[in-house]
Amino acid sequence: MAPEIEVAVQQLPHGAGLPLPEYQSADAAGMDLRAALAEHEPLTLRPMARALVPTALAIALPPGYEAQVRPRSGLAYRHGISVLNAPGTIDADYRGEVQVLLVNLGGENVLIERGMRIAQLVVAPVTRAQLRLVEALPETQRGAGGFGSTGGT
Ligand SMILES: O=c1ccn([C@H]2C[C@H](O)[C@@H](COP(=O)(O)OP(=O)(O)OP(=O)(O)O)O2)c(=O)[nH]1
Numbered sequence: 001m002a003p004e005i006e007v008a009v010q011q012l013p014h015g016a017g018l019p020l021p022e023y024q025s026a027d028a029a030g031m032d033l034r035a036a037l038a039e040h041e042p043l044t045l046r047p048m049a050r051a052l053v054p055t056a057l058a059i060a061l062p063p064g065y066e067a068q069v070r071p072r073s074g075l076a077y078r079h080g081i082s083v084l085n086a087p088g089t090i091d092a093d094y095r096g097e098v099q100v101l102l103v104n105l106g107g108e109n110v111l112i113e114r115g116m117r118i119a120q121l122v123v124a125p126v127t128r129a130q131l132r133l134v135e136a137l138p139e140t141q142r143g144a145g146g147f148g149s150t151g152g153t
Contacts, residue, residue: 002027009058009060010059012056033100034117035055044109046109047080048105055098059098061123065125067090067124069085069120070119079108081110081118084101
């Protein structure tokens with residue numbers, strides 16, 4: 001069983017009637033976020049276009065936590081819809097509306113409608129680093145090797 005924390009959530013007026021995010025299975029890591037677009041104003045996302053989609057949710061994470069806005073694999077597989085800044089970061093001190101920056105990487109127009117599950121929200125603990133300026137770093141076998149330095153396959 002994963003540890004649970006309580007997160008205060010507010011549903012903004014334009015979300016009225018939409019279900020709150022829920023975990024879809026017993027051990028799901030993410031809760032689905034729904035598009036809080038107006039009923040009569042669906043969004044057509046053209047190939048390579050991006051759009052900031054409202055969720056009508058505002059949350060108060062406890063200090064020491066973040067929430068990540070991640071793509072849904074089904075939408076990505078079927079339509080090429082992803083989250084452009086994935087994973088989007090919701091800071092613990094953010095009190096504005098959670099928004100989802102969708103991008104259409106597929107070849108066809110995709111219609112985003114009110115109530116559609118467009119992304120998922122994963123709450124995770126955060127470690128903050130205290131930077132300490134030094135003259136030299138401890139040596140390792142890898143050293144500065146990266147970007148394929150261990151071979152192509
Ligand atoms: O996918 C996202 C990413 C961010 N945010 C909100 C919550 C986050 O706490 C705030 C700032 O995000 P970020 O730090 O990624 O944005 P920035 O471009 O660095 O802006 P800022 O200067 O406001 O920090 O915007 C979202 O609603 N959705």
